[in-house]
Amino acid sequence: MAEKPHKYLKIIEYIKKGIDYKGFTDSIPSENQLAEKFGVSRMTARRALVELALEGTVDRIPGKGTFVRKHRHYTSGFFTVRPFRKWAEELNAELRTEVLKAEIGQPPHDVALKLDYQGETILLEMLNYLDGIPVRHSKRYLRADYCAGILWEDLANQSVHEILMGKYKLPLTRISQTMTAVGLPAALTDLFQEAAGYPVFFFQRIAFSEKIPINYVEYTMRGDMAFEDTFSPRLYPQDIAPVDQ
Amino acid sequence: MAEKPHKYLKIIEYIKKGIDYKGFTDSIPSENQLAEKFGVSRMTARRALVELALEGTVDRIPGKGTFVRKHRHYTSGFFTVRPFRKWAEELNAELRTEVLKAEIGQPPHDVALKLDYQGETILLEMLNYLDGIPVRHSKRYLRADYCAGILWEDLANQSVHEILMGKYKLPLTRISQTMTAVGLPAALTDLFQEAAGYPVFFFQRIAFSEKIPINYVEYTMRGDMAFEDTFSPRLYPQDIAPVDQ
DNA sequence: CAGTGGTCTAGACCACGTC
DNA sequence: ACGTGGTCTAGACCACTGC
Structure with a gap:
């Protein structure tokens, strides 16, 4: 035995x-x-x-x-955040993206701090629909000195991530993000067609390319869009990898 | 060359x-x-x-x-869910756990389905406080045939996970979970001391030990408890692949 | 210089699924 | 019986950091 x-x-x-x-x-x-x-x-x-x-x-x-490692990751689980397009595919849902704003200018103070950068930024505001339902709103600031040309791209049909990787050779080498649950702010009630206070996820994400913070995004997403994940704490044979490409 | x-x-x-x-x-x-x-x-x-x-x-x-794999995992990020105790440590917060219910009986139908099991279950209902603030409520069903003795354990000072691992030799080999954002249900307003509709995270988790589902938990957690994560999308000890060219 | 991790070889035995 | 992936051995060379 x-x-x-x-x-x-x-x-x-x-x-x-x-x-x-x-x-x-x-x-x-x-x-x-x-x-x-x-x-x-x-x-x-x-x-x-x-x-x-x-x-x-x-x-x-x-x-x-x-x-x-001093900061051990005692993970008892995790939720992956997939690119929206891939998510739509998995759900077999029709994806539509509406570009609400695409302009260049001085960022607000708090954003300048988060990017550790004083110059101009590209502001992109978008709304993603799944099967006609507004599901995610994003407000994004990009360092204009790295990728100002993105204003001329077809933003409705490619992810910002893909454009940065592909045309601007800016691989995202690190991501730092927080997530909270909040009530829908009044400023977004029209876009989401829900009452203020409707439960939503709120993400704040800073993406780095080679240690330089390039991209600050705030996502607001319907709370009923469930994140699902299954994983095994045994890693080698299979499963999970925080990889993108 | x-x-x-x-x-x-x-x-x-x-x-x-x-x-x-x-x-x-x-x-x-x-x-x-x-x-x-x-x-x-x-x-x-x-x-x-x-x-x-x-x-x-x-x-x-x-x-x-x-x-x-048909379902490729194009992960663009993830949030780890740490054991509550570790989380409290990281926040330097005082943790208190109150056991609201600990009893044995027949589970509701939907729970029996999720556990794929018809027998009796242990019901554990707990409330976790951080620095005196009620932060997380959990309602948990455990297969009684595997770990009925858990009713006699000191549930306020050990995590259920630790007890299962340690005394019952039930390593959790897989976890399947979903997360949504919802409004605080009326049944919990007294416990959380917040109005109904207050934004909270809602988790449903099934934990498996050797392919047998033994644990179903529902967590309700204050939405202002931020999940934070930083990670680098490279995995194996080898840096960036010299992409095409 | 000796020690470390990163890669690689040419074998081996095993448990498992298919036929 | 055969092929598959999972584990393991006892060597090897390399690039790198430390002294």
């Missing part, structure tokens, strides 16, 4: 306990040290460390070593 | 093009076939397929093969 758990799992378990019980507070044994300690090949020890890095438990730095 | 990109990246590129140009519409060459075609070892071909599976581009099924 002897269990025969995989060796790399035993190593992962060992390291996690070492972290929890403060055995390792910063550095973690190297691949070679683990391989010797557990009597396994280096590839197997490596596998354990790679999985821990994928989980976010650990950081690996070539030439230096493997280190405990 | 010869470029020397990694071999597994070439294989990934090959497969992605095969998918885009409809060369592969369903099945993808096996590890052995790829290894031979590219003149690499099986481990290298495998690496390519594993990464594609991690990305969500492909599904791998032991004993069968590797297949193109």
